[in-house]
Amino acid sequence: MSEDNLTAVLYKAQDLRLEQRPIxxxxxGEVLLxxxxxxxxxxDVSYWWRGRTARHVVKTPLVLGHEFSGTVVQCGPGVHTLKPGDRVAIEPGVPCRVCExxxxxRYNVCRDVKFCATPPVDGSLTRYYVHPADFCFKLDEGVSDEEGALVEPLAVAVYSCQRAEVGVGRPVLVLGAGPIGLVSLLTARAMGASPICITDINEERLKFARQLGAEHALNVSGMSDKEAARRISQLLPRPPSSVIECSGADSSYRIGILAGAKGGVMVTVGRGNPDVTLPVTLLTAKEMEVRGIFRYANCYPAALAMITSGTVDLRALVTHRFRLDQVDQAFHTARDGTAIKVMVRVDRGGAGHGPTE
Structure with a gap:
């Protein structure tokens, strides 16, 4: 085992330092990865740029990163399901396991869950990391380390589609074509939804969504909420029974309710204004349900099976790659809006540097 444990540590907003830490x-019940x-x-980008995400504030040095894969190098006492050399995807939220x-x-809403890269819990932008073995999931030989890291956002999409009751032949509306919106698009397709309409204000992301199989990709920039909902109704054969809001924009929540089907479900994945105003009278008249989404629960096996079987192919989402010693550049790229998904190769054997070819 190398003694090199290079780690990217955030001290405060826009103050990210590379330093050596003890292995x-x-x-x-734990493994060293x-x-x-x-x-x-x-x-991660919000912590790096602003020093906070929602109510979580960086008050002491913090290691970022919670979407990751790794290789087991040592097993602690009581670990029988993994062995050194196993490659794994890591579910980053570890609950108490004993509460109601x-x-x-529904361990995702455990009040004592410890989530990687959420203050004060350190994350994975480090060469070596310790994690409970029961929250590590073996990767098949044909699944890359990058795909292993993408199991985490895919789990968000799987949970969102489950909560939105996505099903075969049911129209779906995805609001927001960022990484989670695009993964939700792919997951809804894999679950048999059709047709799927996705919205955004960024034409390049909508173009990418079309390449991933969206039947309809609508640029709602400059539209009123009612106009956007009217355009969606013209594109889909009937109102969407499943609405997945991934942008966090006030207007998207309202568009989802305006465009959604009577008796339909809208799930709120995006986190935006905590005091958003909604058309509650219409929501009531339609008997629509609005369901919150907080990460995921029991979704890693399904997400991993989708990748392993080829049902969902996430590789195209990785548009930029960097090494750990280029991590500051990686964060700048992730923030400037040119990337879909930025991947940092931490293992010294991996390459990085700029956009993918």
């Missing part, structure tokens, strides 16, 4: 030792690839999430929510299977 941790796995405790009971050599981190492979780490995808940069919007929350955990025992009901």
């Amino acid at each position: 941790p030792t796995p405790g009971h 050599r981190v492979g690839s780490v995808g940069l999430c919007g929350s 929510h955990c025992k009901k299977g």
Whole structure:
């Protein structure tokens, strides 16, 4: 094992430093991982740029990164499901396992969950990382480290589609063509939804969505909420029974309710204005349900199966790659809007540098 544990540490907004840290030792039920690839999430970028995400504030040095894969290099006592050399995708949220929510299977809303890269819990932009073995999922030989890192955002999409009751032949509206919106598009397609309409104000992202198989991609820039809903109704054969809001924009929530079917479901994946105003009278008259989405629960096996089987192919989403020693450049690229998904190769054997060819 190399003694090199280069780590990217955020001290405050826009103050990201590379430094060596001690290699941790796995405790009971834990494994020591050599981190492979780490995808940069919007929350990582917000911490880096603003020093906070929603109510979470960086008050002490923090290691970012929660979308990642790795290779087991050492097993702690009591680990029998993994061995050194196993490549794994890591579910980054570890709950208490004993509270009422955990025992009901909704461990994502456990009040004591420890989530990677959420203050004060360190994340994975480090060569070596310790994690509970029961939140590590083996990768098949044909699944790359990058695909392993993408299991995390895919799990968000799987959970969102489940909560939105996406089904075969049901029209779906996805609001927002960022990484989660695009992964939700792919997941809804894999679940048999048809047709799918996706909206955004960025034409390049909508073009990308069309390449991924969206039947309709609507640029709502400059439109009123009612005009956007009217255009959606013209594109789809009937109102969408499943609406997946991924942008966090006030207008998107309202468009979803205006365009959604009677008795339909809208799930709120995006996080925006906490005091958004909604057309509640219309929501009531339609008997639509609005369901919150907080990460995911019990979705990693399904997400991993989708990747392993080829049902969902996420490789095209990785538009830029960097090495760990280029991490500051990676964050700038993730923020400037030119990338879909930025991937940081932490394992020293990996390459990086700029956009994919």
